[in-house]
Amino acid sequence: MGKKVAKEVSIAVAEAVAQCNVDVISAYPITPQTHIVEHLSELVANGELDAEFVPVESEHAALSVCIGAAATGARVFTSTASQGLLLMYENLFIASNYRLPIVMVIANRSISGPISIWNDHSDVMTTRDAGWIQLFAENGQEAVDLIYQAYRIAEKCLLPVAVNLDGFTLTHVVEPIEFIDDELLKKYLPPLKMKYKLDPRNPITIGAIGIPEIYTESKKAQDEALKASYPVILRAWREFARLTGRKYNPVETYYMEDAEVALLIMGSLAETAMNAVDYLREKGKRVGLLRFRLWRPFPQREFIKAIGKVKALGVVDRAVSHCSTGGPVGIEVRSALYQSNKRPRVVNFIAGLSGRDVTVEDFVEMFERTYQALKEKPKAAYEIYGVKE
């Protein structure tokens, strides 16, 4: 195993992408994604990475370039955030329907308006239905590992993968990172060979019109493909653990074995939430924490298993779904529970919008409020937490 080096997470992620020997990179600058693509263009300019860097005029074009390149059989990379992701929007759905193994890093940032460059999950949550595999990293090591894994998963499933990193709070921090060595990576990630691609030696048609007689079947086929990615993802993680000793699961748990009240969260805030769990455990409270690493395909079975016997679950959303039945995660969690026999009380907090600090004390407070829900049903389906009156 390699040794740990201190790196800014964005730089480390770029180096992992370079290690994966990408062929075409196309991106457009947007805070807080910039360091990733700046570093990649530097690697290309210095001849350290043999790839084409296509410096496009917009994010829509960036994903369009990736679609064209991936359809031609190249390993591709792009990265964006916030407004950039929204500008890509129509292409997201096309990329997944065309079954293109694109890997994209989203440096999660809030969306306008009002304009804000800080972190939350409101950008990626608009893409829930886009048919991409969606992964969320908690720390720098995980960010790097998810890159290696994303290429393997994307190429085995022929589906695009988005790796979500919290903007600034994860992308811009320096952390000790252990890179997988190149020889090992070769074993883990074989060269990309696409059976169907744009090649004059075997002409195919991509992007035909979906008349009513076949549109439903096309969508069903796509749905099955995303469903089928689930065991492939688990296998990719098992194999990764065998090679590196680092274990990955769709749902991570912290003190869940005997928990009666738990919080559920995604992304890097989980580390703060863990401190709150430690604090409350010391006081004898049976609390635990859940974190979705895999968001699409939704890890239904693992989630239901992971909640164990909790009586109340506080779901911490990082995005608003205005006047619906919850935050994006809250809505899905309630729906997932309804398909199971478990019925914990669900409290839905929307917190940490636009980089607003969520402290250990805040999490302790959310735990307390979730405890209260055991006695009294929450009045509203969700609550925007920490609003200054």
Place this chain on the structure above:
Amino acid sequence: MRKELKRFKGFTLKNMPREEFFAPGHRACQGCGTVLPVRLALKALGPDTIAVSATGCIEIISSPFPYTSWRVPWIHVAFENSASVASGIEAALKVLKRKGRFPKRKKVNIVVFAGDGATFDIGLQFLSGALERGHNLIYICLDNEAYMNTGVQRSAATPYGAHTTTSPAGKVIKGQVTWKKNLPAIVAAHNIPYVATANPAFYLDLMNKVKKASLIEGPCYIHVFSVCPTGWGCKPEDVIKVAKLAVETRVFPLYEVIDGKYILNRKVDKPKPVEEYLKLQRRFRHLTPEQIEYIQKRVNEEYEKLVKLCECFPAS
């Protein structure tokens, strides 16, 4: 002369390739003058070609799954972004050749077919980006002067006075109120190696221009006059006649800009009156004599400007 063009041998009726790469059986309207240039261009390019289409008539009529008219690899992604998709294909082939994952010596033409809406309006930024970055590709704009696929709405390519469903000939406002955007000029301002206008009524000229574009390294743009009998309200059997008249009246001059040097392919010293061209099309039937006079004057002015450019920046 550009070094790549030293090898250029033009098509003649004798050596015109027999093979077709755009199959019959597509769903275009009778007499469609937008699909014809696609067939001719692919004939000129041959099988080692990857085609990209923007959303629009050509994409719709050529790909009703499970059928396809495309005998070369083809991709359609969205309405505005074909130039970027083609950029990605070009970048991919370049690096795959370099890394030995695609035959190094195999020359592949990358060609875009996009409508005027996809080019003048919603896709202009994408086109500009691809031209500026210098990708080795051929962009063919099939200019039928409106959004035909969605039911004949105006675009920036719609000529002055023309009736469309969003520039209707009303009681007060009589059709399109603006003059057509000069897209070849905008493209030429990107200083790309090759810009040309073409017209399927002059089919050998069109095929030769496509062939030249395939030989030249770097971005090439061909602007094709594409009659749409359905949207223009002309008879299917008059499509070629209308297309010829567009050149003979100076409405659509045929020219090339090679490395910034202008060549007028067809001098029209004794132009026919524009009215002859206009009267074959129902989209112009409401025009007042004053409007026709204005069109005539402006057409001549634009033509004179082009002649001046050819005199000032002649090809040697």
